[in-house]
């Protein structure tokens with residue numbers, strides 16, 4: 001089956017007893033051991049609605065196993081249980097702010113070591129490897145600067161040096177790129193974003209085809225317990241059915257918005273992998289089906305950025321991304337405020353940077369709104 005068909009059907013055959021087409025929401029904590037025939041015992045361990053989502057997620061990423069979590073951070077935290085005290089992880093330097101915070105402020109306290117390097121330069125990744133390095137952690141495209149990591153090169157390095165390779169595929173979604181196909185070991189998602197797609201759930205996921213990694217993570221999923229409710233699993237499944245439809249519109253609208261913004265004089269830089277000016281446009285063409293729904297752009301300073309935001313009437317000022325409604329935010333004071341200022345600046349997250357999650361509205365209305373922002377910022 002092809003992608004859109006899998007999105008709608010994988011894990012979701014009509015329910016045998018009633019024929020219900022939509023997966024039932026099994027709000028139950030436990031199961032009668034006298035009556036049940038499928039081995040369900042307790043809903044932290046397994047639940048039929050969650051199972052449907054896990055099968056669906058695996059099918060989307062073309063992996064063997066999916067695991068669902070209560071948030072993207074819960075999924076990421078659970079992956080950390082693959083590591084032991086003293087282990088070293090090489091991490092992309094502009095990963096999601098919450099991932100950075102978890103690694104630095106919590107996991108380092110348990111004796112894990114993290115080194116943040118620029119994953120657009122494989123020589124730097126290789127140079128950061130030590131005897132105790134156990135994992136490579138990438139995001140592609142990254143947040144908020146839309147930098148790419150070369151999936152094929154990363155998987156190759158991981159295999160050569162016997163490292164677990166993890167890719168946070170939240171921004172691209174499996175509609176645009178499937179890291180496991182390149183030999184990456186583990187894919188992680190915040191289903192809160194494009195997979196859910198309607199800004200109405202917090203959720204996370206892990207997909208892998210490695211049996212050993214999967215059985216360790218399934219054990220940890222149950223042992224740690226950061227599982228999603230059956231209702232949230234239902235909403236994630238419902239959102240995923242339209243993922244291909246939504247992604248087409250997100251990508252088309254984002255490309256138009258990026259082209260528009262790149263012609264505005266007061267905007268210093270536009271970061272979007274679909275623009276020919278993006279330093280990794282070729283790599284994006286090679287490993288992504290289209291270029292995603294997030295566009296970041298830089299005004300000269302914070303005052304101009306704030307003026308831009310203040311003039312918008314349609315695009316909502318808010319954190320998060322990937323919903324059908326357009327959202328815009330100021331990374332330096334919002335999503336990336338937990339990254340120390342010096343580090344932010346050295347990573348290129350300036351005070352004038354805005355991150356725009358382009359929604360599925362009519363693109364003319366979005367361009368009109370951007371026009372208001374540009375005018376107010378004096379561009």
Ligand SMILES: *Cc1c(COP(=O)(O)O)cnc(C)c1O
Pocket residue numbers: 071072073074096098099139143168170171189190191192193202203204
């Ligand atoms: C949002 C996000 C996360 C964290 O997910 P939550 O669902 O908010 O816990 C992780 N990685 C990326 C790339 C994200 O955008």
